[in-house]
Amino acid sequence: MSDGSRPAQAHGTAVGEHAAGRSAVVVGGGLAGITAALALADAGVRVTLLEGRPRLGGLAFSFQRGELTVDNGQHVYLRCCTAYRWFLDRIRGAALAPLQERLDVPVVDVAKPEGRRLGRLRRDPLPVPLHLGRSLAAYPHLSLAERAAVGRAALALKGLDLADPNLDTQDFGSWLTAHGQSARAVEALWDLVGVATLNAVAGDASLGLAAMVFKTGLLSDPGAADIGWAHVPLGELHDRLARKALDSAGVRTEVRTRVTSVSINENGTWSVQVPGERLETDTVVLAVPQREAHDLLPPGALDAPERLLGIGTAPILNVHVVYDRKVLARPFFAALGTPVQWVFDRTDASGLGAGQYLALSQSAAHEEIDLPVADLRERYLPELERLIPGARGAEVRDFFVTRERTATFAPTPGVGRLRPGARTKAPGLYLAGAWTATGWPATMESAVRSGVSAADAALSALGRPRPRHLFEFEEAA
Numbered sequence: 001m002s003d004g005s006r007p008a009q010a011h012g013t014a015v016g017e018h019a020a021g022r023s024a025v026v027v028g029g030g031l032a033g034i035t036a037a038l039a040l041a042d043a044g045v046r047v048t049l050l051e052g053r054p055r056l057g058g059l060a061f062s063f064q065r066g067e068l069t070v071d072n073g074q075h076v077y078l079r080c081c082t083a084y085r086w087f088l089d090r091i092r093g094a095a096l097a098p099l100q101e102r103l104d105v106p107v108v109d110v111a112k113p114e115g116r117r118l119g120r121l122r123r124d125p126l127p128v129p130l131h132l133g134r135s136l137a138a139y140p141h142l143s144l145a146e147r148a149a150v151g152r153a154a155l156a157l158k159g160l161d162l163a164d165p166n167l168d169t170q171d172f173g174s175w176l177t178a179h180g181q182s183a184r185a186v187e188a189l190w191d192l193v194g195v196a197t198l199n200a201v202a203g204d205a206s207l208g209l210a211a212m213v214f215k216t217g218l219l220s221d222p223g224a225a226d227i228g229w230a231h232v233p234l235g236e237l238h239d240r241l242a243r244k245a246l247d248s249a250g251v252r253t254e255v256r257t258r259v260t261s262v263s264i265n266e267n268g269t270w271s272v273q274v275p276g277e278r279l280e281t282d283t284v285v286l287a288v289p290q291r292e293a294h295d296l297l298p299p300g301a302l303d304a305p306e307r308l309l310g311i312g313t314a315p316i317l318n319v320h321v322v323y324d325r326k327v328l329a330r331p332f333f334a335a336l337g338t339p340v341q342w343v344f345d346r347t348d349a350s351g352l353g354a355g356q357y358l359a360l361s362q363s364a365a366h367e368e369i370d371l372p373v374a375d376l377r378e379r380y381l382p383e384l385e386r387l388i389p390g391a392r393g394a395e396v397r398d399f400f401v402t403r404e405r406t407a408t409f410a411p412t413p414g415v416g417r418l419r420p421g422a423r424t425k426a427p428g429l430y431l432a433g434a435w436t437a438t439g440w441p442a443t444m445e446s447a448v449r450s451g452v453s454a455a456d457a458a459l460s461a462l463g464r465p466r467p468r469h470l471f472e473f474e475e476a477a
Helices: 031-042 082-090 130-138 144-158 165-169 172-178 183-198 207-218 234-248 290-296 373-387 444-462 468-476
Strands: 023-027 046-050 062-065 068-071 076-078 104-109 118-122 227-229 252-254 261-264 270-274 277-281 283-286 313-323 332-336 342-345 356-363 396-409 429-431
Touching: 023 031, 023 270, 023 277, 031 046, 031 082, 031 234, 031 283, 031 444, 031 468, 062 234, 068 234, 082 444, 082 468, 104 183, 118 130, 130 144, 144 183, 144 207, 165 207, 172 183, 172 207, 183 207, 183 332, 183 356, 234 252, 270 283, 283 290, 283 444, 313 373, 356 373, 373 396, 429 444, 444 468
Parallel strands: 023 046, 023 283, 046 252, 104 332, 283 429
Antiparallel strands: 062 068, 076 227, 104 118, 261 270, 270 277, 313 356, 313 396, 332 342, 342 356
């Protein structure tokens, strides 16, 4: 179907055909769609997965630039991301995206004198909240009074009820101020973590989502915040291995296939229109961005479909620098006192034969997302020289940027009431995507959880038993 000429097969049958058993069409081949397709197929449903792009993986993908295999952005996950860990296991990719043995984040403050710039956020093998006590007590980027105030705020945060809808109406920054957090504490700790996970500064973020991130990641289990990331290109995981898993599960996967409409038939089945073909199916999962979902929803599927258009978006800018030599010894670090946020060494993963390739992940990049490359080069190369002594005499062999203008939904106060659940009012039609009501911000974890929720709802309606392995990540949570 990718060229518009292949006839439909039984996984979502062409008009006039009838397939025995149950069938589903999943629209969208990002993590949410892949997950939904795998979960449905594992339960015996015949699944067709349709993706408009030439590859799977959504906004977590790779591309070629000369000899480099480049990720569009640096994606990480945490040990508490049990759904994404389940996904990695399901596609047999866990070994390619390992977790730290123990949380350890180097934090460099460029404003401090040489030799006093490095601090670390790391955990000890102690119960919560003692696991972070020694690290916080020794954290050089906050004063003694600020460290004590952080501890008090963390305890107050731990006491919040995530089920309280009022949390979503407040912004995290105001809550931090009310709980004695200085501007420096917000910069050097709360935003250091929050901007990377929420894609928003504290003042622009829902208290409900921020509390969820910090309670789950830092205050639930000693190892919850241990960081994992792909040691191979993301395309190896989210495209090649995912497609292999889909093929093995019997899913018919079609890329370069844009869905133009979704409609319900008189007999209660669904029609999914693509160029040159219409598929009939029992179940449809829309696993596409919120605006695209809005445009595809049939009338009456949601009480207030315009709410989807009220879910804003937030950008992420990634800056890529290739040096002629190795300039950074550690795999990653976070930075203070500079526009640079997080820097990762992507040399081995990219296949670079000589030199070193660093990727800068710049979240909440509203003011920079549209700047010309020349301006970004002038801005960031001197900052890297300030942060990394080894970069000062190195030759820059390549400098380029990747821009995701709608990388995530914006986690603004009030967004919770706009996020729909998996079920719609139209029987047989379900929603998936990190922007749906998963309780998580826009992360790979949220995407996978949404795919499971959509598949679970669909299987219940189809009278199919839920695959036992789908419970595994919930039991591990």
